[in-house]
Amino acid sequence: MKAGIRISGFGGQGIILSGVIVGKAAVFDGLNAVQTQSYGPEARGGSTRSEVVVSDEEIDYPKVESASVSLIMSQEAFYKYASRTKREGLIIYDPELIPDNKIEGNFKLAEINATRIASELGTKIVANIVMLGAFNEVCSLISKDSMIESIKDSIPKMLDLNLNAFETGMKKVNIIK
Amino acid sequence: MTNDVIRLLGKKDLFIQGDEAAVYGALIADCRFFAGYPITPATEVAEGMAIWMPRLGGVYVQMEDEIASIAAVIGASCTGVKSMTSTSGPGFSLMQECIGYACMAEIPCVIVNVQRGGPSTGQPTEAAQGDVMQAMWGTHGDHQLIALAPKSVQETLDLTIESFNLSEDYRVPVILLLDAEIGHMREKVVLPEVTTVKVDERVPATIGPDKYRPYRTGFTRPSKVPEFAPFGSGYRTYVTGLTHDKRGFPVTTSAEVHEELVRRLIEKVQDDIDDIWYHETSFLEDAEIIVVSYGTTSRPAVSAVKMARKNGIKVGHIRLITIWPFHYEKMREYLKNAHTVIVPEMNLGQMFHPIRETVGKDTKVVSAPKIGGAIHTPYEILKFIEGDVK
Amino acid sequence: MSFISNDIVIDKYLRKDMLPTIFCTGCGIGSVMNFCLRAIHDLNIDMNKTVFVSGIGCSSRVPGYIYSDGLHSLHGRAIAYATGVKLANPELKVIVFTGDGDCGAIGGNHFLHAIRRNVDITVISINNFIYGMTGGQVAPTTPLRSKTTTTPYGNIEYPIDLSMMAKVIGAPYVARWTTAHPIQCMNSIKKALQKTGFSFVEVLAPCPTSYGRLNKMGNTLDMTKHFKESTINIKTYEKMLAEGKDTDKMIIGELVDIEKEDFNTKYKKFCGELK
Ligand SMILES: Cc1ncc(C[n+]2csc(CCOP(=O)(O)OP(=O)(O)O)c2C)c(N)n1
Ligand code: SF4
Ligand SMILES: [Mg+2]
Numbered sequence: 001m002k003a004g005i006r007i008s009g010f011g012g013q014g015i016i017l018s019g020v021i022v023g024k025a026a027v028f029d030g031l032n033a034v035q036t037q038s039y040g041p042e043a044r045g046g047s048t049r050s051e052v053v054v055s056d057e058e059i060d061y062p063k064v065e066s067a068s069v070s071l072i073m074s075q076e077a078f079y080k081y082a083s084r085t086k087r088e089g090l091i092i093y094d095p096e097l098i099p100d101n102k103i104e105g106n107f108k109l110a111e112i113n114a115t116r117i118a119s120e121l122g123t124k125i126v127a128n129i130v131m132l133g134a135f136n137e138v139c140s141l142i143s144k145d146s147m148i149e150s151i152k153d154s155i156p157k158m159l160d161l162n163l164n165a166f167e168t169g170m171k172k173v174n175i176i177k
Numbered sequence: 178m179t180n181d182v183i184r185l186l187g188k189k190d191l192f193i194q195g196d197e198a199a200v201y202g203a204l205i206a207d208c209r210f211f212a213g214y215p216i217t218p219a220t221e222v223a224e225g226m227a228i229w230m231p232r233l234g235g236v237y238v239q240m241e242d243e244i245a246s247i248a249a250v251i252g253a254s255c256t257g258v259k260s261m262t263s264t265s266g267p268g269f270s271l272m273q274e275c276i277g278y279a280c281m282a283e284i285p286c287v288i289v290n291v292q293r294g295g296p297s298t299g300q301p302t303e304a305a306q307g308d309v310m311q312a313m314w315g316t317h318g319d320h321q322l323i324a325l326a327p328k329s330v331q332e333t334l335d336l337t338i339e340s341f342n343l344s345e346d347y348r349v350p351v352i353l354l355l356d357a358e359i360g361h362m363r364e365k366v367v368l369p370e371v372t373t374v375k376v377d378e379r380v381p382a383t384i385g386p387d388k389y390r391p392y393r394t395g396f397t398r399p400s401k402v403p404e405f406a407p408f409g410s411g412y413r414t415y416v417t418g419l420t421h422d423k424r425g426f427p428v429t430t431s432a433e434v435h436e437e438l439v440r441r442l443i444e445k446v447q448d449d450i451d452d453i454w455y456h457e458t459s460f461l462e463d464a465e466i467i468v469v470s471y472g473t474t475s476r477p478a479v480s481a482v483k484m485a486r487k488n489g490i491k492v493g494h495i496r497l498i499t500i501w502p503f504h505y506e507k508m509r510e511y512l513k514n515a516h517t518v519i520v521p522e523m524n525l526g527q528m529f530h531p532i533r534e535t536v537g538k539d540t541k542v543v544s545a546p547k548i549g550g551a552i553h554t555p556y557e558i559l560k561f562i563e564g565d566v567k
Numbered sequence: 568m569s570f571i572s573n574d575i576v577i578d579k580y581l582r583k584d585m586l587p588t589i590f591c592t593g594c595g596i597g598s599v600m601n602f603c604l605r606a607i608h609d610l611n612i613d614m615n616k617t618v619f620v621s622g623i624g625c626s627s628r629v630p631g632y633i634y635s636d637g638l639h640s641l642h643g644r645a646i647a648y649a650t651g652v653k654l655a656n657p658e659l660k661v662i663v664f665t666g667d668g669d670c671g672a673i674g675g676n677h678f679l680h681a682i683r684r685n686v687d688i689t690v691i692s693i694n695n696f697i698y699g700m701t702g703g704q705v706a707p708t709t710p711l712r713s714k715t716t717t718t719p720y721g722n723i724e725y726p727i728d729l730s731m732m733a734k735v736i737g738a739p740y741v742a743r744w745t746t747a748h749p750i751q752c753m754n755s756i757k758k759a760l761q762k763t764g765f766s767f768v769e770v771l772a773p774c775p776t777s778y779g780r781l782n783k784m785g786n787t788l789d790m791t792k793h794f795k796e797s798t799i800n801i802k803t804y805e806k807m808l809a810e811g812k813d814t815d816k817m818i819i820g821e822l823v824d825i826e827k828e829d830f831n832t833k834y835k836k837f838c839g840e841l842k
Contacts, residue, residue, distance in 0.1 A: 019363075020192070020363060023192055023363055023364075024192040024363075027190060027192045027365045032364075032365055033192065033363075033364065033365060034362060034363070034364050035192075035362065035363040035364075036358065036361070036362050036363075037361065059364075059476075060476045060477070060479045060480040060483075060555075061476050061477045061480045061554070061555050062358075062362060062364075062473075062476055062552075063552065063554070065554065209655075210651070210654070210655050212650075212651065231834075231837065231838045231841055232838075232841055234838070236654045236655060236834070238650070238654060238684075240647065240650070240680070241676050241677065241679075241680040242676065244644065244647065245644070245647035245650070245676075245677055245680070248640065248641070248644045248647035248648045248650075248651065248677075249647055249648065249650045249651030249654070250651060251640075251648060251651060252620070252638065252640075252647070252648035252649060252650065252651025252652040252653075252655070253651035253652065253654065253655035254651075254655075255618075255636075255638055255651075255652060256652055256655040256656040256659065257656075258655040258656070260651070260655070274641055275641060275644070278640070278641055408618045408636040408638075408652060408656065408659060409615070409616050409618070409636065409656055409658060409659045410615075411615040412636075413614070413615070413634055413635050413636055413637075414636055414637070415582070415630070415631060415636075415637040415639065416637065416638050416639065417631070417637075417639035418639065418640070418641060419639065424584070426582075426584070426585055426631070427631065427639075
């Protein structure tokens, strides 16, 4: 088994942290994981990307080419990365941030209003965790226990809020096809 | 100490960046002095040391520049404390004069160079392997130091410990060559078992101050590495970067003294090259094409070699872990049956040169360069392999 | 002040197998080394726990002759090396010998930042207004109009004042004397060695071979006379100021003597608070 997960959006959305949480959770599951990110001028408010390769074998090439799962949190990132998902791969996106979300091709699609849900829970900052909840609901790559363990380990502050965001994301995700 | 650190770090399985792994490796190796200057993509090493040094009775200091950083590291090491600095291209260039000093005066120290795109300020956030030649030949004069290049975050931790060990064993500066990719990449890391981790110390002076000569070797044991008396131990040693005799006193116009010293500085490492030269090989038995890679680049290289093998191509792989010294003899042995050697690097051809020097006229050496920041994809390397099938 | 004979100084404090020194006849560096060793003798400092650090230059050769640990580093880097020594082992007494070029040009930034950090070291800078070791080129301290091999028509760059710089950045002890003031100089070195924090003693010293020769003061006597004429004691200077007068002369004397917590003390404290 080998899967590539690409999380993309813009600076300040916690894209890189999301990648770290997923990678760490995979490790808690006993898998191997490599997390990388795009830095540079991009990291300051522009588009940001974090990639995680998860495998039960040793991971040679650490980058994601066609993603098995794409989590997308901005229109720009959608244009750039949605089509770089594998055939029959999964794309999860926030439709309120991505009004133009029509995409051709053989993909599984799921929507989650992560940013609005996060605001309703108290702060937009946890939108990335809502996304991760949705990811966990739709995709069985990584166990829920490990995801929660990883969230606890990665963001010890505001734990209740984050766990709430995660659960809400699981509940509210809307599978389109 | 080492055991305390492993315990302090708590959990055994970590998911951390290469830069952080260098920090943990240093802590486990008993590094207790760090001086540095912030520079992308090495800053996380300094930040990690700033957290840990004060908690472990060590010293962290941010100096005014990289020259001061390596200078302070050498000064600290003279007191017997294991010391480290970290930097990237521009800072590494500034450190060169002091690296030569550490070679000449035989002061152990570890320099982590998280390579980025150069020359000059270049690409601060992008990975490169452009400092490979500079690591060996950046400082002036004949000398020999050791450079290692890990391929993963786990290996970064392991090789940081090994860097300290080699530095202590041979009393040379050891350069750990990371790159921006590995420095910032997060991977699973398993901390070593408390009982098995090997941590070396420089050999202390075994005779009293009256008989001791700071740079006399082969006197108390058969080794070309002199015994060490730290500052403050009552041995009253004089350390200089000038050519010196066995007492450590400057003798700057004697050809004999100079040649004896410089040859010993090189031989103390070269004589043990079989022990120092770490590498890995795969699929070499029947290989007609051999890919030689190191560091991050060896990851897509391995993928490419596996793909090519699946396609029935007789290709093998050598991964250099020790970059310097380069083992010409062993490499000649490995490469003698190949008609083509492919060298993928994140530069326009650096290790390509010693490799080309190694082989005979009948072997073609192909540089497979990539610059700009992205690491090679397996397909890019595969194309080179397929291009050379006969 | 106990006056000890030269024999005692040589016997107790010098590496006899390194002698004779490389210093030219009439050079002031030997005198400064002598002042320093006598100060050390008076204070009964443990030479087993003392490290002399230097850069490159004639002045930087001093540690080679002293029987203690010595670190002859690189041109300009003495203070940075010394910082490493002192921070790694606070028990050691660290004394830096540095030339005016070593300290003020190539090593200027380390000088500045060691003062800012208030590292507990004593820096003795021998100011001969020139690059002695390399044969008499212009230094950052070379006075206007002075001749050097690289200012054959006279220097047009304003010189730097190392002691004033140290004072302005906040060194807790700063003194400047000339080799014509042996007692004062020794006393200042003693005070500097006892000061916790960055202490700086600048000693104006003759380099008859280069500065003297090129500026028509070929012997030490001429240079000593020149030092007396071109300097003014801080006390006299302050009186002058009070009278509304000023002078171009270089101010000598004890310029700063204050208490200020040093880096190691601060570091140790904050480490203690972490536990
Ligand atoms: C990096 C470097 N640049 C230049 C030199 C050559 N050099 C040696 S000593 C010196 C100047 C010494 O002047 P100063 O520090 O005033 O000491 P002095 O000899 O006057 O005591 C120079 C330029 C060097 N050794 N290293
Ligand atoms: S050149 Fe000048 S400073 Fe150097 S030893 Fe001779 S007199 Fe002294
Ligand atoms: Mg000078």
